[in-house]
Amino acid sequence: MAELLYDDDPEPSDPSPAGPLYVPVRPGSSGCAARLFRTPLGDRTAVGFTSERRLTGTLGPDQPWIRLAEPALRALTAPLGVTTLTVDPRFTAPAPMPAAQAPSEPPVLRTV
Numbered sequence: 321m322a323e324l325l326y327d328d329d330p331e332p333s334d335p336s337p338a339g340p341l342y343v344p345v346r347p348g349s350s351g352c353a354a355r356l357f358r359t360p361l362g363d364r365t366a367v368g369f370t371s372e373r374r375l376t377g378t379l380g381p382d383q384p385w386i387r388l389a390e391p392a393l394r395a396l397t398a399p400l401g402v403t404t405l406t407v408d409p410r411f412t413a414p415a416p417m418p419a420a421q422a423p424s425e426p427p428v429l430r431t432v
Contacts, residue, residue: 341368341407342375342385343393352386354396357406365404366397374408 344367345352357367368390369375375385388396394405 339370340387340389341370341393342372343368343388344375344379345384345386347384352384354386354388354393356397356400356402357409359404359406363404364400364402365406366393366402367406367409368393370408378409378411 344355346355354366356364359365368388369378369385372385375383390405394403397403397405
């Protein structure tokens, strides 16, 4: 068994390249474009999923996607100033209420 030297051992916090990702896209007149999203702080980020099931579970079954390796996705979004890649995000916003269930009038605030 080969002994690892200290300079060969990566730091656990160093990001390792993700495998081929399922990248959400939007169709356009000249082909597909990768969809960019925003982080909770408002920064733009590229998004990739490790499985089709995770992509459709988060964005729905009608979301078009392509397969890209992490370096290709980073190279695609770098000229746009996007340096962050989020893998397998889970959106936490509550689903909107259907219009039929929404209250007809806004709630009234009362002082006591």
